[in-house]
Amino acid sequence: MATTVLIVDDHPSFRSVARMLLETEGYEVIGEAPDGEAALTLAAELRPDVVLLDLGLPGIDGFEVARRLPAGPAIVLVSSRDARDIGPLSEPVKGFIAKGDLSGDALREVLA
Amino acid sequence: MKLRAQLWLVGTASAALGVLAVVANATSDHGQLRGLNTALGTLIGAAFVVTGLYAWSRRPENRVGKLMVATGAAWALSGLSQANAPLLFSIGLLLSPLYIVFVTWLVFVFPDGRVESRLARWLLIAGFVDVFVIYGVAVLLDIDTSYINGRVPDNVFAVAHAPGVANIFGNTSAGIGAVIVAGIVVLAVRRRRTASAVVRHAGGPVLSTGLVCLTAVSISLAVGSSGVSDLAHGIVSSVALLAFLALPFAYLIGLLRTHYARAGAISGILGALSDRAALRDALAEALGDPTLRLVYSSGGRWLDRDGHAVELPQRGVTRVEREGECIGAILHDPALDDDPQLVEAVAAAAALALENERLEAELRARVAELQESRSKLIEVSMAERRSLERDLHDGAQQRLVALSVQVGLAKRRLHSDPAGAEELLDRAGGELKLALEELRELARGIHPAILTDRGLSPALQALIDRVPLEVDLADAPSERLPAPVEAAAYFVVAESLTNVAKYAKAGHAYVSVQRRNGHAIVEVRDDGVGGADPQAGTGLRGLAERLTIIDGRLDVVSPPGHGTTVRAEIPCA
Numbered sequence: 012m013a014t015t016v017l018i019v020d021d022h023p024s025f026r027s028v029a030r031m032l033l034e035t036e037g038y039e040v041i042g043e044a045p046d047g048e049a050a051l052t053l054a055a056e057l058r059p060d061v062v063l064l065d066l067g068l069p070g071i072d073g074f075e076v077a078r079r080l081p082a083g084p085a086i087v088l089v090s091s092r093d094a095r096d097i098g099p100l101s102e103p104v105k106g107f108i109a110k111g112d113l114s115g116d117a118l119r120e121v122l123a
Numbered sequence: 124m125k126l127r128a129q130l131w132l133v134g135t136a137s138a139a140l141g142v143l144a145v146v147a148n149a150t151s152d153h154g155q156l157r158g159l160n161t162a163l164g165t166l167i168g169a170a171f172v173v174t175g176l177y178a179w180s181r182r183p184e185n186r187v188g189k190l191m192v193a194t195g196a197a198w199a200l201s202g203l204s205q206a207n208a209p210l211l212f213s214i215g216l217l218l219s220p221l222y223i224v225f226v227t228w229l230v231f232v233f234p235d236g237r238v239e240s241r242l243a244r245w246l247l248i249a250g251f252v253d254v255f256v257i258y259g260v261a262v263l264l265d266i267d268t269s270y271i272n273g274r275v276p277d278n279v280f281a282v283a284h285a286p287g288v289a290n291i292f293g294n295t296s297a298g299i300g301a302v303i304v305a306g307i308v309v310l311a312v313r314r315r316r317t318a319s320a321v322v323r324h325a326g327g328p329v330l331s332t333g334l335v336c337l338t339a340v341s342i343s344l345a346v347g348s349s350g351v352s353d354l355a356h357g358i359v360s361s362v363a364l365l366a367f368l369a370l371p372f373a374y375l376i377g378l379l380r381t382h383y384a385r386a387g388a389i390s391g392i393l394g395a396l397s398d399r400a401a402l403r404d405a406l407a408e409a410l411g412d413p414t415l416r417l418v419y420s421s422g423g424r425w426l427d428r429d430g431h432a433v434e435l436p437q438r439g440v441t442r443v444e445r446e447g448e449c450i451g452a453i454l455h456d457p458a459l460d461d462d463p464q465l466v467e468a469v470a471a472a473a474a475l476a477l478e479n480e481r482l483e484a485e486l487r488a489r490v491a492e493l494q495e496s497r498s499k500l501i502e503v504s505m506a507e508r509r510s511l512e513r514d515l516h517d518g519a520q521q522r523l524v525a526l527s528v529q530v531g532l533a534k535r536r537l538h539s540d541p542a543g544a545e546e547l548l549d550r551a552g553g554e555l556k557l558a559l560e561e562l563r564e565l566a567r568g569i570h571p572a573i574l575t576d577r578g579l580s581p582a583l584q585a586l587i588d589r590v591p592l593e594v595d596l597a598d599a600p601s602e603r604l605p606a607p608v609e610a611a612a613y614f615v616v617a618e619s620l621t622n623v624a625k626y627a628k629a630g631h632a633y634v635s636v637q638r639r640n641g642h643a644i645v646e647v648r649d650d651g652v653g654g655a656d657p658q659a660g661t662g663l664r665g666l667a668e669r670l671t672i673i674d675g676r677l678d679v680v681s682p683p684g685h686g687t688t689v690r691a692e693i694p695c696a
Contacts, residue, residue, distance in 0.1 A: 022517075022521045022525075024521065024522065024525045024554070025521060025524060025525055025528075027525075028525045028528045028529050028532070029528065031532060031547075032528055032531075032532050035532060035535070035536070067516065091516060091520045091521055091523075091524045092516075110524040110527075110528070111523075111524050111527040111528070113528055114531065
């Protein structure tokens with residue numbers, strides 16, 4: 012059974028290519044959210060295996076959304092900045108992928 | 124009526140009344156110690172009237188002079204009670220306590236002439252009611268005058284002969300008078316305690332003498348109305364009379380003291396300044412006002428010593444001029460407004476030093492402004508960097524990220540799904556074009572190359588060509604202006620036109636840049652909906668801040684329904 016993913020990003024172009032990429036790589040994208048509020052609602056409703064969460068969201072930022080998400084899904088932060096701009100990560104965040112490096116393999120590596 | 128005419132009229136009338144009182148005293152059939160009474164009465168009346176007229180002429184707006192004249196005149200009226208003619212005797216009898224009300228009023232309001240306490244005002248009104256109504260009834264009922272030795276004339280105002288009842292009214296009037304005067308004494312003491320140092324100093328001799336006089340008058344009235352002791356009544360009445368006599372002289376002593384103080388103040392200031400003492404302290408000491416402050420005039424503003432802008436109060440302000448130009452002002456206790464010559468003389472003596480301090484204050488203000496604009500410069504620059512980072516992150520960076528993912532995906536599909544890969548590469552090409560356009564736009568926003576290469580006029584034309592709006596470039600200098608001026612003018616037009624396109628719902632806009640009086644005047648006008656609030660958005664506010672850094676200014680006029688005019692003045696030598 013495919014790993015289910017919720018994509019949270021305020022840029023529709025990224026949501027669109029990320030969906031295409033992940034679906035090509037065997038993931039099932041079950042939802043997209045443009046901001047933190049929608050992400051919290053959809054995560055509770057859809058119960059995805061992974062939340063691909065952009066850091067620079069309007070309103071509540073990615074770190075705060077990660078803190079408020081219900082326990083269960085693995086949270087993977089993404090950003091157009093690279094890891095050097097992000098700093099150390101802590102629970103409940105599972106890992107970080109720079110948007111330019113996003114691929115099925117990269118996600119699998121973080122989830123492993 | 125002019126002041127001089129008023130003084131002559133009042134002076135002549137008072138003199139005539141005085142002569143009448145002197146004659147009445149000197150020829151009295153029922154007066155005691157005629158010679159002494161005549162001399163003393165004349166001295167008291169004349170001293171009050173002459174001193175009052177002098178005070179009135181010096182400070183026409185201050186009620187003290189008028190009250191002194193009124194006290195002297197009322198005293199002369201009371202002297203008519205010594206007349207042999209029944210009508211004059213009766214007038215004197217009826218008005219004999221009136222001077223007490225006037226002197227009470229005088230002592231309370233000294234030295235500024237104002238009655239600010241509502242209770243005091245009511246007490247003074249009650250004093251007049253007591254004299255004219257209660258004591259008036261006693262006279263109408265033929266108050267007992269049998270205590271006066273000799274042949275007493277008839278009371279022509281008597282409508283009934285009831286001396287018993289009349290005396291009750293007379294004693295009641297005296298008792299009420301005692302309470303009123305005692306009340307005023309308490310209020311005057313309290314007023315003096317809370318008064319400023321200037322008021323306490325100016326009112327010193329008169330207030331002390333006046334309070335002794337009123338206290339003795341109050342006791343005398345109380346003792347007289349109770350009829351307990353003729354001896355006690357005689358003693359306190361004498362004290363009251365002596366203090367009453369001393370009042371005008373106390374005023375003159377105070378005046379002399381002020382004159383000496385003025386001369387001393389000026390020489391004190393000159394001495395203090397030569398010692399390079401602080402000007403404010405020297406002036407405060409000279410004027411006896413520790414609350415005194417100095418402000419300096421600079422470019423239509425008032426600055427304090429540290430160069431901070433200040434507002435002038437309504438009262439207690441004396442402007443200082445030097446060579447016809449207002450260089451500053453002394454903010455002092457409003458009580459000193461009553462003696463403007465003193466403050467002006469002191470100010471004139473200090474003008475040169477004030478001019479020096481003004482220059483220092485201007486310098487401090489300039490330094491403060493420079494520090495502020497430096498902070499603003501840093502703030503504006505930080506805000507621009509944040510905005511640039513945000514624009515890059517949200518624009519070109521996002522497109523390049525998407526492009527990178529799409530190219531990666533296309534590469535993976537190249538063999539398995541060539542048609543899908545081609546479609547992805549098409550989309551990637553579109554993203555690339557958009558990213559390039561956004562980067563160009565961003566670069567233009569940072570600093571348009573055309574502005575550096577070809578100057579303001581071509582840069583504005585290029586800007587106008589890109590705006591989705593009909594815009595007239597009415598004026599633009601053909602010559603090159605200093606680079607900061609060109610940049611500031613360009614961004615005023617760019618930001619304004621962006622706002623017009625976004626919010627104004629305008630059909631037409633008009634742009635002009637003119638050089639006038641050492642300034643570049645930039646104007647952007649539109650025929651849109653108006654109602655723009657320059658404080659609401661960051662764009663215009665940021666622009667205004669950038670302009671203040673180069674001593675420029677930005678004005679926005681935007682009445683609802685009548686379009687918007689943005690006008691910038693940029694110094695341009």
